[in-house]
Amino acid sequence: MRMTFDTVITNATLPDGRTGMGIGVQNGKIAEIAPGLTGKGAIDAGGRLVSAPFVDCHFHLDATLSLGLNGKYNESGTLAEGIALWAEMAPDFTFDDYKDRARRYFDIAISQGLMAVRTHVDVTDPNLVAAKALAEIKAEVADYIDLQLVAFPQMGFYCRDTMADTIRETLDLGFDVVGGAPHLERTAELGRSSITALCEIAAEQGVMVDMHCDENDDPNSRQIETLVYEAERLGLHDKVTASHLTSMHSMDNFYAARLITKIAASGINVAVNPAVNIHLQGRYDSYPKRRGMARVPELMEAGVTVGFAQDCVLDPWYPLGRCALGDVAFIAAHVLHMTNPAGLAQAYENVTTSAAEIMKLDHFGLKTGCSADLVLLDATSSWEALRLRPAPRIVMRRGKVICETAPAHPHLSLPGRPASFDPAGYFQG
Numbered sequence: 001m002r003m004t005f006d007t008v009i010t011n012a013t014l015p016d017g018r019t020g021m022g023i024g025v026q027n028g029k030i031a032e033i034a035p036g037l038t039g040k041g042a043i044d045a046g047g048r049l050v051s052a053p054f055v056d057c058h059f060h061l062d063a064t065l066s067l068g069l070n071g072k073y074n075e076s077g078t079l080a081e082g083i084a085l086w087a088e089m090a091p092d093f094t095f096d097d098y099k100d101r102a103r104r105y106f107d108i109a110i111s112q113g114l115m116a117v118r119t120h121v122d123v124t125d126p127n128l129v130a131a132k133a134l135a136e137i138k139a140e141v142a143d144y145i146d147l148q149l150v151a152f153p154q155m156g157f158y159c160r161d162t163m164a165d166t167i168r169e170t171l172d173l174g175f176d177v178v179g180g181a182p183h184l185e186r187t188a189e190l191g192r193s194s195i196t197a198l199c200e201i202a203a204e205q206g207v208m209v210d211m212h213c214d215e216n217d218d219p220n221s222r223q224i225e226t227l228v229y230e231a232e233r234l235g236l237h238d239k240v241t242a243s244h245l246t247s248m249h250s251m252d253n254f255y256a257a258r259l260i261t262k263i264a265a266s267g268i269n270v271a272v273n274p275a276v277n278i279h280l281q282g283r284y285d286s287y288p289k290r291r292g293m294a295r296v297p298e299l300m301e302a303g304v305t306v307g308f309a310q311d312c313v314l315d316p317w318y319p320l321g322r323c324a325l326g327d328v329a330f331i332a333a334h335v336l337h338m339t340n341p342a343g344l345a346q347a348y349e350n351v352t353t354s355a356a357e358i359m360k361l362d363h364f365g366l367k368t369g370c371s372a373d374l375v376l377l378d379a380t381s382s383w384e385a386l387r388l389r390p391a392p393r394i395v396m397r398r399g400k401v402i403c404e405t406a407p408a409h410p411h412l413s414l415p416g417r418p419a420s421f422d423p424a425g426y427f428q429g
């Protein structure tokens with residue numbers, strides 16, 4: 001007997017290449033995926049790509065859309081100038097400032113098919129103004145965004161001696177993850193001990209860890225070793241994510257090969273930020289200028305789950321970005337040489353399913369039983385989705401269409417040429 005559905009998407013192409021597929025939705029979940037499904041309220045995908053939504057597993061929501069608000073810009077393009085600008089601006093932001101920028105960010109994000117975000121939130125301020133504002137935003141947007149909050153001592157765990165209590169207090173607000181920035185501690189030794197202290201708090205509180213790690217061009221930066229060690233010692237394993245790892249680009253090849261084996265054995269995940277990493281790193285080089293990208297193909301080859309993330313949009317660190325994870329995968333494919341067909345298909349996974357895996361979003365995915373959270377893109381494959389990077393025609397959350405964007409179809413005034421054309425699949429004829 002055929003199931004009845006609340007909604008059916010017909011004639012969809014899936015990221016794995018299957019075409020002519022139907023996706024039946026019932027009670028907000030994917031009830032069936034099969035060829036030829038029909039039913040009331042059918043949405044004809046017209047052979048276009050339907051996939052799980054985009055997921056940003058590393059972002060800074062507290063700083064987003066703040067660039068230039070104090071009339072200053074990051075002229076050097078360095079991490080250090082970004083931190084100095086942020087330290088100058090942050091004390092002036094009010095509770096409502098944080099909420100207002102976050103709301104505007106999510107309006108844009110949802111229009112780009114971005115439906116889950118893990119954000120680091122600076123908890124340097126003992127009054128936790130940003131943390132309290134974004135805890136409220138998490139509840140406010142829960143119907144359309146899965147927001148994970150990371151307690152992030154941006155100016156260092158040891159910037160004051162009450163930070164451990166602050167982290168616990170932040171977790172009590174509903175934060176999900178413990179973060180840190182060991183490369184910003186005053187000595188390498190303090191960096192190492194901050195990782196231990198922060199991982200111990202996460203283990204005690206039963207939450208995940210997402211540590212900014214080795215975010216520099218120093219080939220001898222070794223914080224990742226401590227993070228791997230603590231993930232194993234405390235039994236945290238895949239509840240731990242190492243973010244950035246830009247120094248891995250500059251490490252000695254023998255050391256890096258051994259390190260990748262250790263990372264894989266520990267079960268921890270890696271989140272890289274291709275646009276921001278190549279923008280901020282290599283700033284102290286003449287030529288050749290290093291790219292500051294972790295060794296992603298080698299990490300994935302060893303079995304490590306890797307997410308590609310945005311990190312920043314219009315903040316003191318990065319003057320570009322538009323909440324489009326397709327852009328992030330596009331840049332990653334270039335800088336990581338993932339431009340063969342398998343590499344491009346993988347890059348799409350890195351901003352959808354792999355990023356969801358890092359965030360432990362078990363209900364995300366294009367599988368029966370998962371939430372009916374889907375995007376319909378004006379492209380005929382995940383490869384073409386990265387090449388054209390269109391805003392989704394339809395964004396569906398729990399089976400309901402929550403955003404639609406009219407497709408960009410150019411109108412020509414040229415003799416002998418069509419008056420209009422659909423860019424999706426146009427090169428194939």
Ligand code: FE2
Pocket residue numbers: 058059060120212243311
């Ligand atoms: Fe970051």
